[in-house]
Amino acid sequence: MKLLDGKLVADQIKTEIAAEVKLQFLDRDIEPPHIAAVLVGEDPASMTYVAAKEKGCHEVGFVSSVYRYPANISQAKLLEVIDFLNADSEIDGFIVQLPLPAHIEEHVIIERIDPLKDIDGFHPVNIGKMVLNLPCFLPATPFGIITLLERYNIETAGKNVVVLGRSHIVGTPVSLMLSRKSNPGNATVTLCHSLSKDIALTASRADILIVALGKQGFVTADMVKQDAVVIDVGVHRVPSTETKSGFRLKGDVDFEKVSRKCSYITPVPGGVGPMTIVSLLRNTLKAAKRKLI
Amino acid sequence: MKLLDGKLVADQIKTEIAAEVKLQFLDRDIEPPHIAAVLVGEDPASMTYVAAKEKGCHEVGFVSSVYRYPANISQAKLLEVIDFLNADSEIDGFIVQLPLPAHIEEHVIIERIDPLKDIDGFHPVNIGKMVLNLPCFLPATPFGIITLLERYNIETAGKNVVVLGRSHIVGTPVSLMLSRKSNPGNATVTLCHSLSKDIALTASRADILIVALGKQGFVTADMVKQDAVVIDVGVHRVPSTETKSGFRLKGDVDFEKVSRKCSYITPVPGGVGPMTIVSLLRNTLKAAKRKLI
Numbered sequence: 001m002k003l004l005d006g007k008l009v010a011d012q013i014k015t016e017i018a019a020e021v022k023l024q025f026l027d028r029d030i031e032p033p034h035i036a037a038v039l040v041g042e043d044p045a046s047m048t049y050v051a052a053k054e055k056g057c058h059e060v061g062f063v064s065s066v067y068r069y070p071a072n073i074s075q076a077k078l079l080e081v082i083d084f085l086n087a088d089s090e091i092d093g094f095i096v097q098l099p100l101p102a103h104i105e106e107h108v109i110i111e112r113i114d115p116l117k118d119i120d121g122f123h124p125v126n127i128g129k130m131v132l133n134l135p136c137f138l139p140a141t142p143f144g145i146i147t148l149l150e151r152y153n154i155e156t157a158g159k160n161v162v163v164l165g166r167s168h169i170v171g172t173p174v175s176l177m178l179s180r181k182s183n184p185g186n187a188t189v190t191l192c193h194s195l196s197k198d199i200a201l202t203a204s205r206a207d208i209l210i211v212a213l214g215k216q217g218f219v220t221a222d223m224v225k226q227d228a229v230v231i232d233v234g235v236h237r238v239p240s241t242e243t244k245s246g247f248r249l250k251g252d253v254d255f256e257k258v259s260r261k262c263s264y265i266t267p268v269p270g271g272v273g274p275m276t277i278v279s280l281l282r283n284t285l286k287a288a289k290r291k292l293i
Numbered sequence: 294m295k296l297l298d299g300k301l302v303a304d305q306i307k308t309e310i311a312a313e314v315k316l317q318f319l320d321r322d323i324e325p326p327h328i329a330a331v332l333v334g335e336d337p338a339s340m341t342y343v344a345a346k347e348k349g350c351h352e353v354g355f356v357s358s359v360y361r362y363p364a365n366i367s368q369a370k371l372l373e374v375i376d377f378l379n380a381d382s383e384i385d386g387f388i389v390q391l392p393l394p395a396h397i398e399e400h401v402i403i404e405r406i407d408p409l410k411d412i413d414g415f416h417p418v419n420i421g422k423m424v425l426n427l428p429c430f431l432p433a434t435p436f437g438i439i440t441l442l443e444r445y446n447i448e449t450a451g452k453n454v455v456v457l458g459r460s461h462i463v464g465t466p467v468s469l470m471l472s473r474k475s476n477p478g479n480a481t482v483t484l485c486h487s488l489s490k491d492i493a494l495t496a497s498r499a500d501i502l503i504v505a506l507g508k509q510g511f512v513t514a515d516m517v518k519q520d521a522v523v524i525d526v527g528v529h530r531v532p533s534t535e536t537k538s539g540f541r542l543k544g545d546v547d548f549e550k551v552s553r554k555c556s557y558i559t560p561v562p563g564g565v566g567p568m569t570i571v572s573l574l575r576n577t578l579k580a581a582k583r584k585l586i
Contacts, residue, residue, distance in 0.1 A: 131469075
């Protein structure tokens with residue numbers, strides 16, 4: 001078994017991005033890429049993610065801004081924020097951190113984002129272009145997953161891929177990306193979800209198993225084919241007496257047992273997580289390159 | 294075995310549409326729905342399809358226009374046509390018949406169509422909204438397929454659906470529609486294509502098998518599970534001494550042998566074909582309802 005070391009690959013890509021920022025922006029007296037995040041309320045997971053994103057930005061030489069609003073901000077006011085960020089030529093791309101409070105319709109907010117600044121790749125036009133295999137911003141987590149497969153030279157063409165979980169931000173887009181006529185891609189993809197029957201049987205047929213169900217330890221060794229590649233997107237805090245913080249992070253996969261059976265596996269933490277952040281940075285760099293033309 | 298009689302269901306839906314046209318448009322002195330088709334060149338299949346669409350329009354009381362251009366029309370000129378149709382308030386929706394000649398970039402033309410008039414559902418923003426399960430125009434053939442399943446009360450939730458063929462107009466969108474959290478939907482969908490291995494084995498696990506490969510007679514009885522539901526999207530002209538025209542239409546499925554094994558099957562012709570046309574009419578009606586508000 002080999003680890004798919006997302007931290008290592010993400011660090012390599014960050015070095016590549018930092019070199020591009022120096023060469024294409026700073027050395028030519030062009031403002032470096034500038035990313036903004038809109039954070040509504042104080043959801044702890046959202047705050048953690050935005051902080052990680054800011055850290056990543058600083059490491060590669062991007063400028064990063066965070067726009068913070070209370071959880072009771074009105075939808076109309078939030079739409080004004082979007083309009084402001086769309087129009088601000090200093091900001092190359094931005095994200096609206098999800099989830100939003102229940103009184104705000106997420107799709108209305110996301111559809112208001114200028115698709116050319118939609119570095120999360122959540123706008124319908126970017127999703128549609130992804131389906132059509134046209135240039136677009138790919139959503140960060142699936143983009144990170146396919147990059148990880150690519151950097152480890154894991155063949156996807158003709159392979160049976162099983163994706164567990166059909167969320168709009170991970171399961172559905174990664175299933176689309178891997179079934180497209182592209183590389184990585186060209187896989188035979190089965191998308192499973194909470195209403196699927198015989199998930200264990202379906203999963204056990206996968207050459208590449210991608211798990212994004214949000215259920216800690218759901219995938220056990222009997223659900224994994226010998227020598228399969230396993231990608232674990234889950235992140236769960238579980239109590240632990242072995243760490244200072246009193247908890248440790250675990251995924252959707254029973255790592256200890258599954259790792260003995262598969263050829264490659266992502267650890268949690270240090271697998272998909274760092275690849276997500278670095279994929280957002282890649283999208284930001286791409287957005288910022290518009291000012292080089 | 295029961296036939297999934299697309300002709301019969303399409304006729305029922307046409308009666309429903311005609312009643313709506315009378316009640317909501319004609320009886321209120323509002324112009325009936327008006328659909329336009331842009332036809333470039335003289336591809337026989339395209340001309341047949343556009344003629345069938347016109348016939349359907351007349352049956353339900355729509356106004357139908359066809360804009361014909363020679364195969365050597367420039368991309369710039371075709372974009373002007375799109376702009377004209379987008380702006381023309383008399384036209385509720387329009388299609389650009391594909392394929393276009395090789396010197397024209399299809400995606401540039403399609404992205405120029407106003408998404409609110411994109412009754413083919415091919416614009417990236419409509420595809421993205423389909424993925425996100427938001428209101429949109431669904432592409433006609435997949436929309437026809439799910440309608441057929443719906444009208445025959447064929448349960449899709451939790452079923453294993455295998456789709457053969459990943460085209461942008463049939464295979465990929467129908468796989469998305471059936472895996473979404475919706476009804477019909479909630480199926481476990483596997484999308485196969487030319488690079489898939491063991492297609493026969495995968496197909497034989499399907500409760501519902503949707504075949505859109507464009508290979509005449511590809512699906513044989515050994516590839517179909519006992520009592521499966523089989524949807525055949527293929528249409529091929531094969532020479533025949535039994536018909537006046539000298540040919541007959543066949544599908545991607547070996548109907549004679551497969552029909553003995555499955556619970557439901559679409560005939561060719563008279564299965565998916567009529568459902569495609571009527572789905573385009575439904576989209577047009579929906580587009581035209583904007584003027585009722």
